[in-house]
Amino acid sequence: xxxxxxxxxxxxxxxxxxxxxxxxxxxxxxxxxxxxxxxxxxxxxxxxxxxxxxxxxxxxxxxxxxxxxxxxxxxxxxxxxxxxxxxxxxxxxxxxxxxxxxxxxxxxx
Amino acid sequence: xxxxxxxxxxxxxxxxxxxxxxxxxxxxxxxxxxxxxxxxxxxxxxxxxxxxxxxxxxxxxxxxxxxxxxxxxxxxxxxxxxxxxxxxxxxxxxxxxxxxxxxxxxxxxxxxxxxxxxxxxx
Numbered sequence: 596x597x598x599x600x601x602x603x604x605x606x607x608x609x610x611x612x613x614x615x616x617x618x619x620x621x622x623x624x625x626x627x628x629x630x631x632x633x634x635x636x637x638x639x640x641x642x643x644x645x646x647x648x649x650x651x652x653x654x655x656x657x658x659x660x661x662x663x664x665x666x667x668x669x670x671x672x673x674x675x676x677x678x679x680x681x682x683x684x685x686x687x688x689x690x691x692x693x694x695x696x697x698x699x700x701x702x703x704x
Numbered sequence: 705x706x707x708x709x710x711x712x713x714x715x716x717x718x719x720x721x722x723x724x725x726x727x728x729x730x731x732x733x734x735x736x737x738x739x740x741x742x743x744x745x746x747x748x749x750x751x752x753x754x755x756x757x758x759x760x761x762x763x764x765x766x767x768x769x770x771x772x773x774x775x776x777x778x779x780x781x782x783x784x785x786x787x788x789x790x791x792x793x794x795x796x797x798x799x800x801x802x803x804x805x806x807x808x809x810x811x812x813x814x815x816x817x818x819x820x821x822x823x824x825x826x
Contacts, residue, residue, distance in 0.1 A: 596766065628812035630749070637799060637819060638741075638749065643812035681749050683812070691763055691809035693739070693751040 597686035599696035606702045613669040615699045617682030620663065625684045627665040629658060632698075633678045641680075642667060669701075677703045706730035706815055708783075708800045713820030718791055724820055726783040726800030734758075734778035737803030737810045740785050742796035743819070752785070752798070757806030767793075790824045797821050 600618040607613040617627060627645050630638040641652050645660040657668045669676055682696040712724040726738070739754035753764035755774045762774055773786040783800055797819040803810035 626811070630813075632749075637816040638813075639816070640812050640814045643804065643814070649814060679748075683749075683751075685809040685811075687809055691761070692765060693754065693810070695741075695749040695751060698748040 597684065597688070597692075597694045599682055599684065599694055601680075601682060601696040601699045603697070604700045604702065606704055607669075607672050608704045609672055609674060611672055613667075613672050613676070613701055615667040615669075615680050615701065617665040617667070617696050618663055619665075619684065622665050622684065623660055623662045625660075625686075627658070627660050628683045629656075629667045630681045630683065631676075631678045632681065638681065672703055674703050677701055708802060708815055708817040710798060710800045710817045710820035713798065713822045715823045715825065716790055717826050718824055720790055721786070721788045722790060722822060724785040724787070724798055724800075724822070726785075726817060728781045728783070728802070731802070731815075733781040735806045737806055737808065738776060738783045739801050739803060739810070739813060740774065740783075741799045741801055741813070741816075742794075742822075743799070744793075744796040747796075750796075754803065754808075754810060755783070756808040756810075761808030763808070787822070790822075792824050795822060795824050 629642040632638040642658040646658040679698045740752040771789045799819045800817045801813040802815035805811040
């Protein structure tokens with residue numbers, strides 16, 4: 596089993612930059628993907644392979660991954676960015692399995 | 705429109721079985737891996753398991769291994785989840801999701817359905 600850690604919550608004022616972290620053993624050696632989930636909605640992929648953005652995702656969303664921490668960065672935060680954010684990796688020690696972090700609730704003040 | 709639509713959820717008694725289905729449209733189904741992800745009420749996302757494009761590789765979370773079986777029918781653009789020996793801990797919204805790649809292990813999950821709710825209760 597591969598354990599990912601995320602802060603339960605983060606708060607940020609509109610227009611500022613939000614940073615949501617995802618920790619795991621040697622996570623810097625893995626591809627990290629990030630999902631946004633708003634209440635009552637299905638998750639949406641916002642970052643894949645650490646820092647790539649799917650088409651349709653604003654360039655305000657970016658990511659980094661180094662050593663033991665991956666970070667989702669949302670610049671110029673808007674009210675509509677308020678959501679739960681989950682990181683996800685594949686772990687190939689033994690069977691190949693996917694793991695999600697516990698999620699971070701982002702509140703826009 | 706690229707989409708996946710789940711069905712088959714409902715209320716089931718503990719110990720019983722249920723089969724979920726997912727139909728894909730708007731994309732070439734047989735080049736993508738597919739997965740099931742669940743979310744218990746008020747909780748986070750949990751990967752249930754997945755299957756490569758040609759069913760050559762299938763993987764499961766420890767919590768469902770031996771009880772759940774994933775399969776696909778590329779001719780019908782369909783993914784299935786056979787759930788046996790259900791318990792209250794399996795109560796969740798079950799999402800069907802597309803993998804960006806067809807290989808195993810996969811990549812990110814880029815298309816999600818709206819989910820189908822499974823409630824295990826007597």
